[in-house]
Amino acid sequence: xxHELEKMLVRKFGLxxxxxxxxxxxxxxxxxxxxxxxxxxxxxxxxxxxxxxxxHLNMAMIGDLCVGVTLQGYxxxxxxxxxxxxxxxxxxLAALEAGETDKLLELGHSFKGVAASxxxxxxxxxxxxxxxxxxxxxxxxxxxxxxxxxxxxxTTYAICARMGLIVSS
Numbered sequence: 001x002x003h004e005l006e007k008m009l010v011r012k013f014g015l016x017x018x019x020x021x022x023x024x025x026x027x028x029x030x031x032x033x034x035x036x037x038x039x040x041x042x043x044x045x046x047x048x049x050x051x052x053x054x055x056h057l058n059m060a061m062i063g064d065l066c067v068g069v070t071l072q073g074y075x076x077x078x079x080x081x082x083x084x085x086x087x088x089x090x091x092x093l094a095a096l097e098a099g100e101t102d103k104l105l106e107l108g109h110s111f112k113g114v115a116a117s118x119x120x121x122x123x124x125x126x127x128x129x130x131x132x133x134x135x136x137x138x139x140x141x142x143x144x145x146x147x148x149x150x151x152x153x154x155t156t157y158a159i160c161a162r163m164g165l166i167v168s169s
Contacts, residue, residue: 053159055122061119065118077118078165078166079166081114089149092108092127093150095107099139101135104137123153
């Protein structure tokens with residue numbers, strides 16, 4: 001239900017993504033893993049494979065969200081999740097890199113919810129795997145999952161940027 005999803009996203013990210021513009025008080029600072037950096041504008045243009053959009057994005061859900069909260073509202077929500085407030089991703093990545101498998105159930109679940117609610121399909125699938133299987137990852141598997149997650153994040157970000165879903169700052 002788009003209306004329920006909008007309410008949940010407004011609770012999570014504030015009014016930045018709501019259809020009506022309103023000033024939003026800054027969220028309290030969290031002590032968390034370092035924020036991920038957006039791919040540098042100086043990097044060469046990324047080449048995409050046929051099917052990358054379908055693999056990484058749930059376009060039907062993104063379309064419904066854009067209808068519900070406007071394109072600008074979705075862009076604001078996506079910016080919050082992928083740039084401004086990317087704590088969920090950063091915390092999962094940090095736990096994987098540190099081999100802290102005891103944290104992966106909770107962190108994977110939170111990240112899965114954020115990714116799924118924004119139509120970020122590939123990230124949501126990875127987060128589900130981390131949530132369900134992370135407790136049993138070996139150190140090597142944690143490292144592999146961290147590398148896969150980083151690559152998936154970068155590809156998803158690049159696709160969203162190329163499509164104009166992420167607005168350059």
